[in-house]
Structure formats: C-alpha cells, structure tokens
Amino acid sequence: MRKSTVVLIGLGRIASSLEKDPYRNKPCTHAGVLFSGWGKKNFQFIGGIEPNADKRDSFSKQWKLSPELLHEDWEDWKKFKQIPDLAIISSPSESHYRNALDCIEFGIQNLLIEKPVCETFVQAKDLDKFARKKGVRIWVNHERRYHPKYAWAKSVIESGKYGEVRTIRASVLTSALAPGRAYKGRTGPLFHDGTHAVDLIYWLLGKPDRVRSSLTRRKGIPVEDRAVAFLEYKSGPIVFLEAGGARDYFQFEMDIMTEKARILLSNDGMKLFESRPSRIYKGFNSLTEVSFPEKSFLGSNPFENLYSSIRKVLTGKSESMTGDISENLNIMELLHRIKTKAEIQTVSEI
Template sequence: MEEKLKMSDRKIKVILVGLGRIASKLELDPLRKKPCTHAGVLFSGFGKKNFELGLAIETKEERRNDFRDQWGLPPEFPILENLNRKQIESFARAKSASHLAVIATPSSSHFDTAKQLLNFGIKNLLIEKPVALSKKEGVLLRNLMNKKNARIWVNHERRYHPRYLFVRDLLQKGSFGKVQSVRANVFTSAKNPGLAFSKSGGGPLLHDGTHAMDLIHWFFGKPKLNYAKLVFPKQGTIEDRATAWFSAKNGIEIYLDVSGGRDYFQFELDILTNSHRLILSNDGFQFWEGKTSELYKGFQSLSPIQIPKFPDSEKSNAFLGIYQEIVEVIRGKKNRQEGNIEDNIHILDSLESIYNFRKSE
C-alpha cells in the first residue's frame, strides 16, 4: 500500500538540527500553549499525519539523552553529534518522500549550518530567526538557495498566528482607519539572557528585536531609519538597549524600543490610527475606537471595543501555521511562502541600519 501512495500523500521526512529550547525543551513549560516547539509540532496529531522525524543532530550528549527521554524514542533512533555529509546526502537522495531540515541551533551557527545542508542536497529548510547574523550572510544564503533550487523558511512565528493575520487583514482593508503612528517594544531580562547578550548570539536588538522588525515590515512595508541610539554597558560590545525612529509609507511614524535590562518580558505592538488604537501583545490583544467622550464635552475619547469574529485564543497557534504552509508548498498545493529569505534580508538590512547609525554620527 505504501508503494502506491502518491508523493503528495507521503509523509515529509525531517532532520532536526539542535535539540535545545525552541527545538524541544520549551514543550515542558506547563504554562505555554502547545505545541510551542519544533518537536512538539512533529509529534503532535497534525505532525504525525504529515511528518516523520528521521534524524536528529545535537552536539551535547545531555541534550541527546534528554530528547530521547522526552519523546520516548528507542535507542536505535539516530541522533548524530555533528552533521554527517554521507548520511544527510543519503537522506536527501531518498525518492520515497520529500524532506525538510529544521535548524534550531544558536543564531551564530545558522548561516554555516544552512550552507552545509544546502550543499548536501537538502531542498527545504526551516531556520530559526534571525536567518543569519548579517545582511551579507543572508544574501549569500539566498544565492546558494537559488543555485540549488531549494526553499528557505524563517521562523518569525507571529506571521502565522491567526490573531496577527486577522488584524493585519483588517488594517489593510482600512477597517481601523489610517495608521499614523506605531510603538513597538521588546523587553527582556538580562538576569536570564540566553544568547541575547553573547557575541555568538548578538545583542537583544538582533536576537529579540528581529521579531518586532519583522512585524513592522509585514504590516507596514520596509521603513526608512531617521534616528537610532544604542546604549552599551561600561565594558562590552553588546548593547543593553536600542531605540530607533523609522518612517514608513503613507506617513506612518514608528518608534522601536528593544531592551534587555528589564525585570519582565514584554512584546507589544501599539498601533494608533486616526480613529482606533490597537495593542497586539503577548499579554493579550486590545482594541479601542474614538467615540463621543463622557469626560469632555465636544470631544471624542477612545472607548474599548470587541472585534467580531476575532480568532479564539485556544485555536490560535503560530507553530502549526508555519508547518501547515510548509506542507502545502512542498506538496504543490500553494506557491507563496510567507516568511521567505528575501523578506528576512530586508529585516537584517533594517537592523543593521540601527547598528550602523551610531558609526555614521
């Protein structure tokens, strides 16, 4: 029966490179909406119908052991310590199924890992953000991808979140009026910095601010930088904070604030139009509309409103969204990729303009 299945019906074979937080470990967080990792998707009901994890790669032995335990994998399941050209080329040449490689390693390794996989014959890549550490690397990766006739997705997951998609559609239709100003915040804590404060992972602007910059590009188009400021610790080359003022098309002014020195985590996009205010946040989505004021005679004040048919939070999952698109594109049911390499080159260009602004002053 398996031999009679069409290629479009067969499961997509997956290589998972890196078995850390976003690959698997965050699935153990009892408070997060599931699935919230790549392995979580692959082992979900949807994942099991469409994908088959055939190979994993992780340099750290402890993580390899933890991964086996977490997902109940048998001892014979192949988890390699490093990329093995012979095994990956064999994986890529198999005619029985399409394939996908997921790169969930530290940011500094994305470029080299993707290059190797493309050169080994892998045709579909999903790479964690940022796709590379510089625009130059992004361009080189795009050129190699085109040469190898391959595809690259980048996991800026909010592009696939039903609530962000819903709001973006209404904004583009003009349902909230004309956008005039935007405030984007990404705040994290230096007490638990991960790779956001390391030379290998970049500062909070590159490591975390990329999410805000992605939404700015996605919602409003590529903006032009007017002013930027970076704050550095007394000793060190990795910024503590980055602020920037951009202008986008149609007169939209955008203020970006990325900081790693807060005692809390917050991601928020505050959009102000001529008639509405919208807050899109990890803490929730809120909407206001200008109505006759109860405080000042002859004035309009913002009043909270409910949005009809707003997606249910329980049914909103960005990780499932990006993998659904991957399935549709690989099986020929869809052509367009939402989080493609070209968009991410533009995002890296905008981030670099902030880093380079200080040098040009």
C-alpha cells in the same frame, strides 16, 4: 499522501524543551508540532543533529525516541541517512549560516530556519544567493505572522477600516540581569529578540524612509544592552522601537494607533479600542475598548499554522508562503541599518 520527511538540527530550547513550560500554549516548539497527532499524520521525523550529548539524551527521552536517530554532526548523518524533504534549523543563531550551507550542499531543497536567519545581513545575502543558485526554498520562523490576532491586525489595517496607521510603538524588553541567549552570543537583543518586532513592522508598513537609532553598551561587552530606533515613512507613519532595555522582565508589545483605532498586541493579551463619542468630553471622540474579534482565517496555534503552510507548499497545494528568505533579507537589512547608523553610548554598568 506520503508524509514529508524531516531532520531537526539543534535539539534545545525552541526545538523541544520549551514544550515542558506549563504556561505556554501547546505546541510551542518544532518537536511539539512534529510529534503531535496532526504532525505525525503529515511529517515523518527521520533524525536529529545536536553536538551536545546531554541535549540528545534529553530529547530522546522526552519524545521516547531511539538514540540511534540522533547524531552528533553532519558527518555522522551523511554516512547512512537519506535526504529529507525539509530541514529545520533550530540551533543557536551563530550556527544558522553554516548549518544552512551544509543542508544545501547535502541536497536538501527546503529549509525552515529559526530567527534571526543569520547573525549578519552579509551572511543572509550570501545564503540567499547560494539558495537561489541551488533552487532551495528557505523560510524563517517569525511565528507571530502565523498568530491569528496578528494576522487579523494586518488584514484590518490593509482593509482601511480604521484609516491609516499613524504611530506604532514596538518594544521587546529583556533583562541583562537574567539575559538568556540574547546576551550570550554575538547577535545581541536587537537581532536576537528585536527581530520579531522589526519583522512585524516590515510586514505591516514595509521599508522605512528614514532610520535614526542609538545603542547602549557596557564596557567590555560586545553587544548592546539597549537599542532604540525611530523609523519614519514618507507616507505618514512613525515607529518607536526599543529592544533590550535592561528590564527585570520580558515584554513583547506592538501598540498600533491608526486614525480611528488602537490595536494593542502583546504577550499579556490583545486589546482593541475604537474611536467613539466620548463620555467624558462633550463634542469629542475617545478610544473605547471593544471586543477583539475571535474569528480568523488561521487556526489558534501559530506553530501549527506555520507547519500547515509549509506542508501545503511541500505537497504542491500552495506555491508560496509568508516569511521567506527574500522578505527576511529586507528585515535583516533594516536591523543592519538600525545597528550601523546608531549613536553608541558606553556605560560602566546598567
């Protein structure tokens, strides 16, 4: 079976350089998958687009590629390059919308876009409309959907084994003191990082019936330092969400409490607690930690699982996959509701 041809747009952090992080489970970038043993058997990298010359140079050295494969912009590419089967948009958030439109106008039929799919809900709606008109498939990389333990949590919740979800505490905590991309662009930590938590909330529970929220901003800074939201569902669950938070650390955590269990999913590890007869209170049940299931219908690496799903669609082995543009419209709408309904507090410093 022939390989799926790929162009990579944006050759920076999530595209490539994070692969140099010695602590991360590999592959952890788009290039890391494409140039892995499995990736080379299924995908053919035919070029990259990156306006920053230093990033192009670093990318070509890291993956031992000819500099001729890497281009400054679309006009340079269009002069002599073929239309790939798949375009991966891993450029900064503010360029996702324009890059996606360029890909579609060029005739590319399949796009994988880094989160958030666009800067705003309005842009996302416009992109979806244009893609539908042209018959283009778009997926968005919220890679935790492809993590085996997050996928297990979704399946066990849907099975009803532990009863109904009662409460979720979701936190994506970052530092405005050492902020990274979230505070440099126009998206802010809610859209840039909080999108992962909102994606999982929607994936597990769907659209909330009521949203209350607040934002904290510093004077002269267009994006929030902290976003807090309280989401309510008529079916019963409530969700507490915090993004940003002005912490001197990074922390992602989903603390899911059901009628009979607690499922803790975080970057620091996964824990599972079940309701068992208490050893400290006679006649009561307490939460007792048990072993987290090791088996899953997915492989161990989220990035590989994502690309495996894409490959199945491209080769006709599957008709659809999780995380497409229609789902992301709902996620962007929820982010939009949190932001636009928020009470805003402006402070002089954090």
